[in-house]
Amino acid sequence: MSFIDSLRASLVSRFAMVLLLPLLGCGGGDDGKLSILLTDAPGDGIETAVVTISSIYLQGGDSEGGRVVLRDEPVTVSLLELANSTSELVSEAVVPNGDYDQLRFVITGGYLEARNADGTTSIFATSDDYAGLPEGAVVSGRLHMPSYGSSGLKVKFAEKLTIEGEQKILLVDFDVAQSFGKEAGNSGRWVMSPVIKSAELTASASIDVEVTLGAGVVLPTLEGQVLTLANLNAVLINAEGSRETLPLTDANADGTFEATFRFLIPGTFQVQVEAPVGVSLGTTPAQPVSVRLDSGRDSTQAFVVTSAQLP
Structure with a gap:
């Protein structure tokens, strides 16, 4: 299934990384390959959660500057559609052998639709003209994503990710219920404040x-x-x-x-x-x-x- 097909078939305050499956360990001096799948735990009180990921990269290793770009083509993802399923964000990206400390997601926009106490819903977006908004959407307030559009959202590994010529698949779990919260004392603003859960790179x-x-x-x-x-x-x-x-x-x-x-x-x-x-x-x-x-x-x-x- 292609990346586009995967999106058609199927990112708050927690990310977790887990090694879904080691594939075809090939050894030797060849570079490794890395794929990333995205899944989600649903969010109570949130009807829709959409984010635009502009790039994904690994930090560390022996490459110049310690950065390996895995994806630099923006993708907009509707998170709640991924409950109990996955979407492929990175497909077999070539990664130089070495140890990597963290994965980073550069998130440049998003919106959520939250359920109000009276049963109605309100939309909070990073801007009134965010490209991912549905046609005719009325924005009630701001969704704040501190620094995620510049330095990126940092996902630290419990242990360093070691690439030694093999092919690996990482599963990213984006927990909507824990990742978006209404700012205290400010009814017109929601804040995305992910809490990174460290986990061993193990099988789901x-x-x-x-x-x-x-x-x-x-x-x-x-x-x-x-x-x-x-x-x-x-x-x-x-x-x-x-x-x-x-x-x-x-x-x-x-x-x-x-x-x-x-x-x-x-x-x-x-x-x-x-x-x-x-x-x-x-x-x-x-x-x-x-x-x-x-x-x-x-x-x-x-x-x-x-x-x-x-x-």
Whole structure:
């Protein structure tokens, strides 16, 4: 799939870097190659988050000036479209062998659409004429991105990234919920203040959630509709409190409803099953369940619904 096709098919206060997969270690004195994939954890209260990345480069190594440009063609990315998926930002860029301390993203513009308390939404942009705004958009206030358009957003590695002639793929996790915040005392301005999460360059993983209905358990009728497991959602909450929700489906009609959270940075997550508003669920095991996700090891969490009640 080409970069453009990848964008069509599918960047706050946290970035995290993880080595998704080492490929074809070739050794010798040849330069290495590096690809970068972008994923996202969704943001509660934010309807849209769009940024323009003008360039991406590595800092360090033995090249002149210590900088290796991976991408210098601007790309505008709608972050929330990347939840549970990825987009390719850099494809097999040639990188001289050496050790690199950090990755930098030069971000020159963006906007977000935030949900207000009354249910309406407001748009905050880096400028009224930001090119990434939808046609006819009315800008309510400013989105401030301190220095990211000049020195760039710095993503430090927990350990130096060593390139020794091999091909690597890096996964960048942009957590929308943690990366944008409303400035205190200033209702007309939001600020992008990423907090960089250091992580070892390790393999990402997935969590599969499986839900079955206990023997004799009948889901209630809500607003004239008899509920089924298809009306429930699987919920994943990361260590920073960001939530991702996926519908449960039974693709093979075997009675087990499933959802899969993909492209996860290793760490500890809370997993639970969520019913429509007004329905209280009992499950075995009791929820939420804490799941420790190790490097490159997918995990499965099964729930049995033991009761479902209306107030």
